[in-house]
Amino acid sequence: MALGERGGWDKSESRYCGVETDFNDDMPHLLSFNLSSGGFDFVVASLMDPNYRPSLMEKDIGGGSHVLPFAGSDLVLSPSQWSSHVVGKISSWIDLDSEDEILRTDSETTLKQEISWASHLSLQACLLPSPKGASCANYARCVNQILQSLNNMQLWLRIPLVKNDDDTTDFIPSGDSWELWNSFRLLCEHHSQLSVALDVLSSLPSANSLGRWLGEPVRAAIIHTDSFLTNARGYPCLSRRHQKLITGFLNHSIQVVISGKLNHGVPSVSLDSALDHTGTNVESSQRHSLRPYLDYIAYLYQRMDPLPEQERFELSYRDFLQSPLQGHNPLFHIISDEFCTIEFSNYYLSFQPLMDNLEAQTYETFEKDSVKYIQYQRAIGNALVDRVPDEEASSLTTVLMVVGAGRGPLVRASLQAAEETGRKLKIYAVEKNPNAVVTLHSLVRLEGWEKTVTIVSCDMRCWDAPEKADILVSELLGSFGDNELSPECLDGAQRFLKQDGISIPSSYTSFIQPVTASKLHNDVIPCLCAQVSPLEAISFSSKCALALQVKSHKDVVHFETAYVVKVHSVARLAPCEPVFTFTHPNFSTKKSNQRYKKLRFEIPSDTGSAMVHGFAGYFDAMLYKDVHLGIEPSTATPNMFSCCASSSVCFVESYFDTGLQIPAWFAIFFPLRTPVCIRPGSPLEVHFWRCCGSTKVWYEWCVASPNPSPVHNSNGRSYWVGL
Amino acid sequence: MALGERGGWDKSESRYCGVETDFNDDMPHLLSFNLSSGGFDFVVASLMDPNYRPSLMEKDIGGGSHVLPFAGSDLVLSPSQWSSHVVGKISSWIDLDSEDEILRTDSETTLKQEISWASHLSLQACLLPSPKGASCANYARCVNQILQSLNNMQLWLRIPLVKNDDDTTDFIPSGDSWELWNSFRLLCEHHSQLSVALDVLSSLPSANSLGRWLGEPVRAAIIHTDSFLTNARGYPCLSRRHQKLITGFLNHSIQVVISGKLNHGVPSVSLDSALDHTGTNVESSQRHSLRPYLDYIAYLYQRMDPLPEQERFELSYRDFLQSPLQGHNPLFHIISDEFCTIEFSNYYLSFQPLMDNLEAQTYETFEKDSVKYIQYQRAIGNALVDRVPDEEASSLTTVLMVVGAGRGPLVRASLQAAEETGRKLKIYAVEKNPNAVVTLHSLVRLEGWEKTVTIVSCDMRCWDAPEKADILVSELLGSFGDNELSPECLDGAQRFLKQDGISIPSSYTSFIQPVTASKLHNDVIPCLCAQVSPLEAISFSSKCALALQVKSHKDVVHFETAYVVKVHSVARLAPCEPVFTFTHPNFSTKKSNQRYKKLRFEIPSDTGSAMVHGFAGYFDAMLYKDVHLGIEPSTATPNMFSCCASSSVCFVESYFDTGLQIPAWFAIFFPLRTPVCIRPGSPLEVHFWRCCGSTKVWYEWCVASPNPSPVHNSNGRSYWVGL
Structure with missing residues (x-):
């Protein structure tokens, strides 16, 4: 019953x-x-x-x-x-x-x-x-x-x-x-x-x-x-x-x-x-x-407590690994910046695998519900006020470029910020995807933004901008911050930005924490997400016969790939630590987007020993000054998700509550080929690298202590993002 | 120079x-x-x-x-x-x-x-x-x-x-x-x-x-x-x-x-x-x-010191993994007892992979040089004297059956023992391999043994013996003792043995010790020994391109197989421990050849930590009373090999000498899929099982401590010997 x-x-x-x-x-x-x-x-x-x-x-x-x-x-x-x-x-x-x-x-x-x-x-x-x-x-x-x-x-x-x-x-x-x-x-x-x-x-x-x-x-x-x-x-x-x-x-x-x-x-x-x-x-x-x-x-x-609508919608995504669509398979090798999508077998593989696979209506729900654009609007408003004093509000026009305008949410947020602050704005909305450009055009017409907004249907890398921007606005961040090549894209777009111009976001940092995640470990199998929709893939992945066959194959590639996943049945064993930080604009002469970070995690002494199947990854972005946006559990954007306790003692406890501790923006999961058992008093030492080659960017990672693991994804052999 | x-x-x-x-x-x-x-x-x-x-x-x-x-x-x-x-x-x-x-x-x-x-x-x-x-x-x-x-x-x-x-x-x-x-x-x-x-x-x-x-x-x-x-x-x-x-x-x-x-x-x-x-x-x-x-x-x-002739001959076999020929591949599934060989692609795959691949002359060298048959002769002599008092030496005739007579070395040893002890003997030499039977017949004719020796060209399992034996002599032992189904064969032959009859060997025990063996670990690749001769296989295995390809495949099967190998570049980390013992004849009503043994190895405190890539396996057999034959390093048959020091302190040291510590009879190597690091003070706990099904016999093994490994070769999925 x-x-x-x-x-x-x-x-x-x-x-x-x-x-x-x-x-x-x-x-x-x-x-x-x-x-x-x-x-x-x-x-x-x-x-x-x-x-x-x-x-x-x-x-x-x-x-x-x-x-x-x-x-x-x-x-x-x-x-x-x-x-x-x-x-x-x-x-x-x-x-x-x-x-x-x-x-x-x-x-x-x-x-x-x-x-x-x-x-x-x-x-x-x-x-x-x-x-x-x-x-x-x-x-x-x-x-x-x-x-x-x-x-x-x-x-x-x-x-x-x-x-x-x-x-x-x-x-x-x-x-x-x-x-x-x-x-x-x-x-x-x-x-x-x-x-x-x-x-x-x-x-x-x-x-x-x-x-x-x-x-x-x-x-x-x-x-x-x-x-x-x-x-x-x-x-x-x-x-x-x-x-x-x-x-x-x-x-x-x-x-x-x-x-x-x-x-x-x-x-x-x-x-x-x-x-x-x-x-x-x-x-x-x-x-x-x-x-x-x-x-x-x-x-x-x-x-x-009943689950809120968005959480209910995402129920079927809980602990379901989604293959990152870049670099995983040479066939799907795509140019992965905000401005490019490549058509492949009738699927547009863009940098937001989940959202692009959703139906239009769900897409719209996300756009409306999300507090993300409210944060952008606040950040843009603050930047406008800083840039243009009240006394010049009616005379000075700020040039703002939305890099990767998509269906226009950042254009709308910018216009609302300008209205709120009484600043004058000129917007270039740059978008490569021709389908999104169609939507943008009708949006501009419907809203009567023709005088303010110029739509540029162009690959940013080829665009000859007619003037320089005061403010460059983008939403190129992936679950792990820089994992969708935001640093490389913004470095490229920087030539359109004035020397004293503002980038929104101005910086972002990735975070990881070690997790027990036996389901994710067992599910690390070849993802065929590009050929089946996520919902089909769920029933597909439940076919344990296939899973067993694949597991016995011990395919290294799949254990050296990071996955986007709504983590639910995981134990978070220690608080997050920051990994890589990028700041924009970056005018240094010897800039490099390579990064190397050594991290140490201590597990609380009363936890006992635990198994680490991999690392949950998050990001936190400073949009402008104190306006931030992020999914790192201890600082996840307020009002959007209920916050987790950030103290090291009770971070696990909080997951027994039934509320909304899990941010709606999915996390990333870096698996370990062989799970590592850790004990209190023996810190877990982890190394993460962001490597840049001439044609691709990739991560490598390893455990150095208590027992060294192989370096995962050497030379990006299993998983990379194409430049 | x-x-x-x-x-x-x-x-x-x-x-x-x-x-x-x-x-x-x-x-x-x-x-x-x-x-x-x-x-x-x-x-x-x-x-x-x-x-x-x-x-x-x-x-x-x-x-x-x-x-x-x-x-x-x-x-x-x-x-x-x-x-x-x-x-x-x-x-x-x-x-x-x-x-x-x-x-x-x-x-x-x-x-x-x-x-x-x-x-x-x-x-x-x-x-x-x-x-x-x-x-x-x-x-x-x-x-x-x-x-x-x-x-x-x-x-x-x-x-x-x-x-x-x-x-x-x-x-x-x-x-x-x-x-x-x-x-x-x-x-x-x-x-x-x-x-x-x-x-x-x-x-x-x-x-x-x-x-x-x-x-x-x-x-x-x-x-x-x-x-x-x-x-x-x-x-x-x-x-x-x-x-x-x-x-x-x-x-x-x-x-x-x-x-x-x-x-x-x-x-x-x-x-x-x-x-x-x-x-x-x-x-x-x-x-x-x-x-x-x-x-x-x-x-x-x-x-x-110069190496002795036999050691020089075996130089090319050092650290060369030889695939056991039974059960490894369904195509090569053979009936593996002393009495049966099955022809496959012009190769006779019998239970002694190395010896059967040798040329006839080398085979003969082995037969002559080996002290093995001297030990057999001593054992048979002692058994004859125990069985027949001096006063009945001329009247009583002892019935001796050689089970798996091959080219006749045990027949010769038996006759020499009879001559030495002045006992009368009647020998049945049972052999299935028709080629070996040809050699046996000419041997009997050449030596004039016709009155004493009856050659039975027959599969022992179908043989209707005309009388019962006093003594049953066999050499069915593999490098790990029971690994070539000696227990099952001798249980079957026991119906020809008198209630008070003697089996030579009367018992045998297998031994293992943990070893560092990075070369063997890297060489665990698909062995194609049935299709190439061992010497060809050596150059074959040196093709590292293939090895790398196979290693990246991480084939579980090859890490769940035991290999015959002349171990040389290995570090023996602890003294051997006994694993399974079998005794013959065995008249118990509920006899089973299944075995289970839990073993603990302590590594000497001054060794430091060490890596265990697997286990070297040996055997020691009691032929009769105090006459033994074996390759377990601390008790290896005297005069045949120089003995290793058996004390736990200096067993490693002795391997720095350049003499003949390594027995001429090759060892067996049980690999670990993932090498295990051990530290002094944390004993290595290892479990070995000998499992018997209706059609096959196999081993399973695992490490339980310090960190549990997977149980290797579950259900004999990778490696077995067919019944």
């Missing part, structure tokens, strides 16, 4: 809530009791009699005529019931790393029998019991074997959500259950069908430590009834920290499963009054004892 | 000795002085005036008409002189990781200019100066860019041979120059053209620490004149430890380069009496001051 309605747009898995059950060989009853009476959407049910041991069976019965004691066949429930409503729970007694060889062998046999049976039933997922000790190599080896030939089923490895800073238990190395998961997944080579089910217990680790899991493939959170508190009216409820955690999970498509016994003296009156909306026969004697817990989770779900 | 003659068989690079020179723009003189007067084979000479700085040049001369101040053009020396006698020394002032941006930029420009010039001259190698500080990322990034498009030239990174246990200098992280090299090569991704030139100084690190370098791609040892002592007669000589080190280098194809000034008051009489054997005009005033050092190195070289 799902947790409730949130306007119909929430299609994520987290709408559904499950319940963990004991072994029961009457599966039809188990299912109807938990679904109809309980209100749950699915059961996590043992598939095999827990008393079964292969070594005992063989002694009892010879000849192989025995039947394995499974909970129920595919005749007692229909295939669709099995696959929609049952997650298979693998026998919890299995221990593949036991010193006892018989137990070890029995465990391996049983594990394989149960997974094979679950595949036969077409279950969507099986829950694997937690490793029993610190060593899990044999368990991982066996699961890895299974994964090599598994159908589409997911395997959820159960991991208790535990991190003891002081205690090193026998069970968990360094007291941190993340280490156990990390070992297991490394042994299984980041297999995309291996994921995590977290056991949420009554005490929770630190927020930074919890934050790591958002970048891991967590599919389910199993909440134990003894983790619930009791409210004044006798009902179960959760602590504030638990609430925050669960809300964060629900916001990251993580399903909740209730486990345990009724622990709360819920008043019987309330129990009776709980209506059953499914309409099936419910015997009140069979009223499900865990219903109050489900009701509480549903309450949390329904209480979550 | 080379260091001298060692019977003409030493074709390695280490015969040639070089000298480091200062910048001199009279290259013809420099060359003739050092080669003709000095007796050196090559010079390591600066290519560029050390006063050159690009940033100064640009200020001085505009327009680009200036000529770079190189030492000499390709007209003053012939191309063959340049390439045969000059190693280019890159300007030692360059510092790509300086905080000074001008110096950094000048360094990058100069480095690229000099390498480009050296490529133009077709030099074989360039010597890169040591990194100036602990940080070398920008230097490595630039060298890595150069390596991407370099011709066949080698780049030798100069590294001082320093390891201070206490001092952590600014220059070298953790006081260990190996760390510097390790960072550099990781950043350059183990590029096969990047190697090491070690600066040998007057004080040497510990033997274990030195031992690491034998597995690294060291091409040259630069010995400074102030590392030499002065002997009683005033001549330069080296300490015992230095002598051992240099001898070890010479034995590993590492060239010596002399560097520095004359530091020793060599008597002038001796200098005059030093004859010049080149016969060219030598002015005595130009007598080379470093000649006494060269003479001493030549003395060390000539004093080295």
Whole structure:
């Protein structure tokens, strides 16, 4: 019945809530009791009699005529019931790393029998019991074997959500259950069908430590009834920290499963009054004892803030890697400045892959909604006032050139700034794309701007400007600032700018931070975005058969490419650090747009160890003086996105909120070919280069410490932007 | 003129000795002085005036008409002189990781200019100066860019041979120059053209620490004149430890380069009496001051023990990976027991890839030389005496079956054992290979064994034996013991063995040890040994263009395959540990040939950190009671190979000797897809599995600690042996 309605747009898995059950060989009853009476959407049910041991069976019965004691066949429930409503729970007694060889062998046999049976039933997922000790190599080896030939089923490895800073238990190395998961997944080579089910217990680790899991493939959170508190009216409820955690999970498509016994003296009156909306026969004697817990989770779900329109629109872009369209493939090698687009197979590949792939209406929505042009307008207004004193406002005309005018938003912003400040303006709107020029012409006609605005349908590099500009306005920035060659373009356009002229933006800086991003890591596959639309590509990328094939190919090229992506299921492990800064205009004689930066990241001591799959990149631009525009989380443009806390301590925590921490302008993702594990106290040292050749610009990057990685993208062999 | 003659068989690079020179723009003189007067084979000479700085040049001369101040053009020396006698020394002032941006930029420009010039001259190698500080990322990034498009030239990174246990200098992280090299090569991704030139100084690190370098791609040892002592007669000589080190280098194809000034008051009489054997005009005033050092190195070289015949024969097999012929490729999938060979494309692919590819004469040499059959004879003799008391020697006849008789060596050993012990014998020689059976028949006829020996030309699995055996003799062991399915074969043959019968061998155990083996790591490429002979394959594998192409393909399959290899240039980082043991006969009811072993290796604390590229594997077999046969270095069969010291402290040291530490029976090499760096105090935990399916047997392996690796060869996907 799902947790409730949130306007119909929430299609994520987290709408559904499950319940963990004991072994029961009457599966039809188990299912109807938990679904109809309980209100749950699915059961996590043992598939095999827990008393079964292969070594005992063989002694009892010879000849192989025995039947394995499974909970129920595919005749007692229909295939669709099995696959929609049952997650298979693998026998919890299995221990593949036991010193006892018989137990070890029995465990391996049983594990394989149960997974094979679950595949036969077409279950969507099986829950694997937690490793029993610190060593899990044999368990991982066996699961890895299974994964090599598994159908589409997911395997959820159960991991208790535990991190003891002081205690090193026998069970968990360094007291941190993340280490156990990390070992297991490394042994299984980041297999995309291996994921995590977290056991949420009554005490929770630190927020930074919890934050790591958002970048891991967590599919389910199993909440134990003894983790619930009791409210004044006798009902179960959760602590504030638990609430925050669960809300964060629900916001990251993580399903909740209730486990345990009724622990709360819920008043019987309330129990009776709980209506059953499914309409099936419910015997009140069979009223499900865990219903109050489900009701509480549903309450949390329904209480979550609805997502704003833009965020809802972008839901399907969450964590979807978009290939940068320049340089990736020689066939698509394009001249990539604001003024140039090249036609290729009926697609205009310009420097804003996402926006150009959107339909016209969406384009318009973006243009209207965005606070970007308000910032430009403020910056232009301030520049006009600085340049022209009030007393000369009516006599002096400022020459402003919009470099890459597109459909005209910056022309409009400039005119509004002039009106606001009472300054006189002459505008040249330079645009190479002939389609955009058509739009520009009708815009000028419609708005009656003919006297003020001159449209120049020309490649800026060939344009013989009739006069020099006071102000040069451009929006050439990519997610990583300079990654769409704004420095090179503005250096070129500078010859039209007066010696004391102003460039808007006047400077910009790129930023990176290390992230855990297992989904992005697994999705680094050949992007065919130029041939399929982003939405098609989403379903395309979900075809795991292809992904597996490509992954096994270990294509270096795709791990040396930066991707535009709306990062959502990532853990941000340390605050951003600035990378490269460019300032305009730049009249220095020996100017170079090559850059080299060494960066150090410290991860907070209470985080524990974490896996770095790559770096999220952002930019911040100074448009003019104090007017800035940017997506760097700690300083993202106000009013446009809610700001993240910038302190190093709580930056992870803030991502458990369900608001709009993630800027609408997508980030960039620089992957690492081999993810790097970092530990508190051992800083992560990273080097980034911006290299310029005679025909192209590219980045190289590497990790130097704690363990050196290869230098990625040497000579721009995998990814570059053509000059 | 080379260091001298060692019977003409030493074709390695280490015969040639070089000298480091200062910048001199009279290259013809420099060359003739050092080669003709000095007796050196090559010079390591600066290519560029050390006063050159690009940033100064640009200020001085505009327009680009200036000529770079190189030492000499390709007209003053012939191309063959340049390439045969000059190693280019890159300007030692360059510092790509300086905080000074001008110096950094000048360094990058100069480095690229000099390498480009050296490529133009077709030099074989360039010597890169040591990194100036602990940080070398920008230097490595630039060298890595150069390596991407370099011709066949080698780049030798100069590294001082320093390891201070206490001092952590600014220059070298953790006081260990190996760390510097390790960072550099990781950043350059183990590029096969990047190697090491070690600066040998007057004080040497510990033997274990030195031992690491034998597995690294060291091409040259630069010995400074102030590392030499002065002997009683005033001549330069080296300490015992230095002598051992240099001898070890010479034995590993590492060239010596002399560097520095004359530091020793060599008597002038001796200098005059030093004859010049080149016969060219030598002015005595130009007598080379470093000649006494060269003479001493030549003395060390000539004093080295000559290699025994077998070792010389095997020289070309050193560090040459041979693909196991079973299971590697589905086309070559063969039934791999002693009794079966399958014809494929005119090649008999049997279980001893090396021996079967040898010519008949070599085969015979092996059969005669090997102490293996003496050990078998001893074992059979002891078994006969145990089985038949002296008083029944003339009445009781022992039934002995040779399983896989081949050309008959075990039949001969059995008959000799019977004669020696005065026991009566009846032999069944079972062999499937019809060609070998032909040889067997003529052998029996020639030797007059017709009454004792019955030849059975039959697949053992179909043979209906007329009686049961007292003793079952076989030689089914591979380099890793059970890797050629001896357990499965002997389990099958056991039905012919009496309940109290004896199997020779009675048990065998495999062993592994972690090794640094950069050459093997770089050579893990598709082996086409089934289509080319090993000797052809050697030249084949040297085609680095192919190797690079394949390496960039990162083919998982080849990194999940075990190779037969005569390991030579490897560093053995810890003593061997036993892996799997099999015992015969095995009458247990629930027998399984699956095995699982967890191993821990501690590296000696004075070694420092080291890189593990994989594991060298060996076996040891108990033939009968105390008669054993094996290649595990610490217990390798006496008289056959000189033994290695088995103590954990000096096992590396022993490899600096030039004797016969390396067993003639080749080892097996299990690679790691990604090499693992280990540090003293953090044990290396390794897991090995022997897995048995219905149609094949395979190994899986992984590292669990310090950092988990993927489980290699899951389900035998890359490498298996067919049943």
